[in-house]
Amino acid sequence: MTLAIDVHDLVKRYGPRTVVDHVNLAVEQGRICGFLGPNGSGKTTTLRMICGLLTPDGGGGTCLGHDLVREREAIKRQTGYMTQRFGLYEDLTIRENLEFVGRVYGLDRLRQRVDASLERLELTTRQHQLAGALSGGWKQRLALAACVLHEPRLLLLDEPTAGVDPKARRAFWDEIHAYAAQGITVLVSTHYMDEAERCHEIAYIAYGELMARGTAEDIIKASGLIAFVASGPGADRLAVRLRDAPGVTAAAAFGTALHVCGPDREALLKAIEPYRADPAIKWEEAEPTLEDVFIHLMGKARDNALDQ
Amino acid sequence: MRWGGFLRRLGAIITKEVRQLGRDRLTFAMMFGVPIMQLLLFGYAIDTDPHRLPTAVVAADQSQITRTILSALANTGYMRFTHQPNSEAEANELLQSGEVQFVVTIPSDFTRRLVRGERAQILIDADATDPMAAANPLAAAKPAIEQALARDLVGPLSGLRSAADSVDVVLQRRYNPEGKSNLNVVPGLLAVILTQTMVMMTALAVTRERERGTMENLLAMPVRPLEVMIGKITPYIAIGAVQVTVILLVSWLLFGVGVQGSFTLFCLGTALFITANLAIGFTISTVTQNQLQAMQASVFLLLPSILLSGFMFPFRGMPVWAQWIGEVLPATHFMRIVRGLMLKGAGFGSISAEMVALVAILVVVSTLAISRYKVTLD
Numbered sequence A: 001m002t003l004a005i006d007v008h009d010l011v012k013r014y015g016p017r018t019v020v021d022h023v024n025l026a027v028e029q030g031r032i033c034g035f036l037g038p039n040g041s042g043k044t045t046t047l048r049m050i051c052g053l054l055t056p057d058g059g060g061g062t063c064l065g066h067d068l069v070r071e072r073e074a075i076k077r078q079t080g081y082m083t084q085r086f087g088l089y090e091d092l093t094i095r096e097n098l099e100f101v102g103r104v105y106g107l108d109r110l111r112q113r114v115d116a117s118l119e120r121l122e123l124t125t126r127q128h129q130l131a132g133a134l135s136g137g138w139k140q141r142l143a144l145a146a147c148v149l150h151e152p153r154l155l156l157l158d159e160p161t162a163g164v165d166p167k168a169r170r171a172f173w174d175e176i177h178a179y180a181a182q183g184i185t186v187l188v189s190t191h192y193m194d195e196a197e198r199c200h201e202i203a204y205i206a207y208g209e210l211m212a213r214g215t216a217e218d219i220i221k222a223s224g225l226i227a228f229v230a231s232g233p234g235a236d237r238l239a240v241r242l243r244d245a246p247g248v249t250a251a252a253a254f255g256t257a258l259h260v261c262g263p264d265r266e267a268l269l270k271a272i273e274p275y276r277a278d279p280a281i282k283w284e285e286a287e288p289t290l291e292d293v294f295i296h297l298m299g300k301a302r303d304n305a306l307d308q
Numbered sequence B: 001m002r003w004g005g006f007l008r009r010l011g012a013i014i015t016k017e018v019r020q021l022g023r024d025r026l027t028f029a030m031m032f033g034v035p036i037m038q039l040l041l042f043g044y045a046i047d048t049d050p051h052r053l054p055t056a057v058v059a060a061d062q063s064q065i066t067r068t069i070l071s072a073l074a075n076t077g078y079m080r081f082t083h084q085p086n087s088e089a090e091a092n093e094l095l096q097s098g099e100v101q102f103v104v105t106i107p108s109d110f111t112r113r114l115v116r117g118e119r120a121q122i123l124i125d126a127d128a129t130d131p132m133a134a135a136n137p138l139a140a141a142k143p144a145i146e147q148a149l150a151r152d153l154v155g156p157l158s159g160l161r162s163a164a165d166s167v168d169v170v171l172q173r174r175y176n177p178e179g180k181s182n183l184n185v186v187p188g189l190l191a192v193i194l195t196q197t198m199v200m201m202t203a204l205a206v207t208r209e210r211e212r213g214t215m216e217n218l219l220a221m222p223v224r225p226l227e228v229m230i231g232k233i234t235p236y237i238a239i240g241a242v243q244v245t246v247i248l249l250v251s252w253l254l255f256g257v258g259v260q261g262s263f264t265l266f267c268l269g270t271a272l273f274i275t276a277n278l279a280i281g282f283t284i285s286t287v288t289q290n291q292l293q294a295m296q297a298s299v300f301l302l303l304p305s306i307l308l309s310g311f312m313f314p315f316r317g318m319p320v321w322a323q324w325i326g327e328v329l330p331a332t333h334f335m336r337i338v339r340g341l342m343l344k345g346a347g348f349g350s351i352s353a354e355m356v357a358l359v360a361i362l363v364v365v366s367t368l369a370i371s372r373y374k375v376t377l378d
Helices: A043-050 A072-078 A094-104 A110-121 A136-148 A166-181 A193-197 A216-223 A235-243 A265-276 A290-307 B002-023 B025-045 B064-075 B088-097 B110-116 B131-152 B155-164 B181-212 B214-219 B225-255 B263-287 B291-307 B320-328 B330-344 B348-372
Strands: A003-014 A017-028 A032-036 A058-063 A079-082 A154-158 A185-189 A201-206 A209-214 A226-231 A250-254 A257-262 A282-286 B053-059 B079-083 B102-106 B120-127 B167-174
Touching: A003 A043, A003 A185, A017 A043, A017 A058, A017 A185, A017 A201, A032 A043, A032 A166, A032 A193, A043 A154, A043 A185, A072 A079, A079 A136, A094 A110, A094 A136, A110 A136, A136 A154, A136 A166, A154 A166, A166 A185, A193 A290, A201 A216, A201 A290, A209 A216, A209 A290, A216 A290, A226 A235, A226 A265, A235 A250, A235 A257, A235 A265, A250 A290, A257 A265, A257 A290, B002 B025, B025 B291, B053 B064, B053 B088, B064 B079, B064 B102, B064 B110, B064 B131, B079 B102, B088 B102, B088 B120, B088 B330, B088 B348, B110 B120, B120 B131, B131 B167, B181 B214, B181 B225, B181 B263, B181 B291, B181 B330, B225 B263, B225 B348, B263 B291, B263 B330, B263 B348, B291 B330, B320 B330, B330 B348
Parallel strands: A017 A209, A032 A185, A032 A201, A079 A154, A154 A185, B053 B079, B053 B102, B120 B167
Antiparallel strands: A003 A017, A003 A058, A201 A209, A226 A257, A226 A282, A250 A257, B102 B120
16 A cells, blocks of 8 residues: 555644644555545645645655655645636637646646647647636636646545536536546545545645544544434425524525434433424434534534644 | 706716825825925935035155145035045046045145146046036036135245146046036936836736636735746846846947947846846735726835935935935945946955845845745735
């Protein structure tokens, strides 16, 4: 087993605020690791430390076998980092952007590589349009193409599909899987649960702390959460009343159905007891979803943060 | 009710604007900084009638009478005798390099001719590249000499009083005999236009990357700070060269001002100046957060470059503190180089000190720029 990313005890502080708090992360080569967590939880900061854009205040490790702090340049050469915001030049054409990136990395056969990349993107006919003229989904695909132009061994993608329509997102993820099949390791941050489920494994970070690690199934199992689904007329309206009940982590309406979950079966049953009398509403025990688990983990992380 | 709604919405927008303005610290500082700087500069620094200008005296003849004449010149307040060169050639060099504003020459047979009742000449050469600095002192010289001779030639010398009339004060406005101000303005404009465009363009070029979010992408790629800096600056050097060509061509066609001195030296000085300005622009961009701030910081530099460099007002008319600020600005040194080369036909010797100053500024600013530019986002 070769680890593409192997970092431990990563710490980053901004003034008195600890943004990343002793994070350990190991990703095997050729795997797609989903990096999840609430906004401001330190995902971007961690990605930036891994690709050498930020210097960690503590901890360290290796990335593609190179030391995180001392061999920054070597890591940069073999890593493709896609920023959250479109990082290419909107006032250059699609082709010019790819050529620029290729030249910075000092690639040989630049023309062929750019041609091939455009072909793959299906942008050959539009290669002379300004990158700024592309729609959100196309911009992201172009940015990804620019990231892999130098054939990196590791891809770091920071919320690459934020604000992109489902079809373009699916196309984007198909590409990510294709790259992984070639042996490229991918660490991708996202807020979308369906995307998380398309990853080989997931790392969940909240308030700078790594909370869970493993496949989606593992994480759900390890959470020990119990969930119930209520369906029937007016079931969704119970969400407001159940949300703050003791023993309930989350209660959310999904269409006309209600989804309730909590860590303790007895407490949860007690909480829903008053509403089970209604014959119109049908209660059923269900598998907790990844989202349930993450909301639960987020609450736990906040408690930890408050304890300190 | 309609008015109430209008005022409430208006109030909402005003509050929002004021809050945003307050968050943009640099803009806020500039809003106070620029007017205060202008007030200080215009109010205190600028004296369009400069006094105590450095003057070289070539006194081949020393007598009671020549001493009277020299002290009369000093008493006008315009001249301060700083150099006593041994030869005319040496005096010329002082004038050309700009170390002195005037050269007073008293020929060796001056007293003898005066005593004999013949016409005796005193020569005053002025560096008239800046006609403003030369006009008043020259106008005051002749009456001052005549008055002094009339007053001091008493006793046994009173017989010479009539001879005093035969003292001939010859004034020479060197480098700009007609006292045309546009001759002086062209080299100055060259410095100001280059400062303005070069500093601003680079400052914006780098800040734009940060503002649009492309900087993060650039930093994640294997490029070194020096490569980014030189790569960003180089195209603007070419733009600067085009600007210089246009200005030179126009000033030659319209005003008949060309480069009298060495053209190679002119190109060398210009290249140095452009590079120094670009390095300053780059440094500004490492400090400012957005393009607006970069623009304001450029203006902040441009103002003293116009006011304190000797472009708008005689350099020697400024108080010492303002002269020191002026000495730090590349525009000041470039202006002296260009004036020397375009108007005085100066050689390398007379402008070498200014060249050295430009190199020093370039080195300091580049070092600052590179140390400020970060490879990481820390």
